Amino acid sequence: MKKIKENAIKDIIHVNICILLVLLIVFALAILYKYITYKKDGQASVEASIDVKELYNTINEEKKDETEENNRQNSINSSTTDWELLLVNKNHKIPDDYKVELEEVEITHKVDKRIVDHLNQMLNDAREQGLSPIICSSYRTNAKQKQLYNNKIKAYKRLGYSSAEAEELASYWIAIPGTGEHETGLAVDIVSKNYQILDEKQEQTDVQKWLIENSYKYGFTLRYPTDKKEITMINYEPWHYRYVGIENATYMKEHAMCLEEYIDYLRQLEEEKYKELV
DSSP states (O other): OHHHHHHHHHHHHHHHHHHHHHHHHHHHHHHHHHHHHHHHHHHHHHHHHHHHHHHHHHHHHHHHHHHHHHHHHHHOOOOTTSGGGOOOBTTBOOOTTOOOOEEEETTTEEEEGGGHHHHHHHHHHHHHTTOOEEEEEOOOOHHHHHHHHHHHHHHHHHTTOOHHHHHHHHTTTSOOTTSOGGGGTOEEEEEETTBOOOSGGGGGSHHHHHHHHHGGGGTEEESSOGGGHHHHOSOOOTTEEEEOOHHHHHHHHHTTOOHHHHHHHHHHHHHHHHHHHO
């Protein structure tokens, strides 16, 4: 009888121990679950915090860019009527009353006297870099422009093109008389002494690489970029530089604009300012 009681007591103890172990396991699992949940929530909070921070930074950057652009617009003092922004192309002929006061440059060439100092400085600085830029074309009279244009037409005719086709093709290389920038005295063709052929290989010369990168500092822009042919209506000429003024050339360089695009941009600004006044 005594043995039976002892065994019963042992069984009760065993049961209690098992229950206790189960409770401890459940308790441990509960703690582990809370820990994992807390960690996930904490990580989510951190990620959310990072997302909010990135969003905040993005918004601030956009506001900063917008502010800088507004300040830039307000600081542009140029007008579409400024002499250095004279737009000449197939749709904009040189005004009948246009006059240019020429001055000699590089001994055998002439340009508008107002751009001489800038042009000389650009050429001199290039030469100080060990380069050899040469002006191969500058101011042209209307008669000279006609001669070049007609010669180009004849060349295409000899290749079998009709008169209409030849005239159209020629206009993409030689401006139609009365619409050529060389007639304004504001444009020059510059080549490398080591490579004087007027083709796209000209851009590979050290002279053109330097000019394309630095000409804006002197108020010049590469007038006929390869990616703007549909706008300029002139084929790529990595030798034709046009004076537009330092401020304008800088803006055009920063925003990859050709002259037509920049003029349109200025017109929009002028219209907006006019609306504000009215």
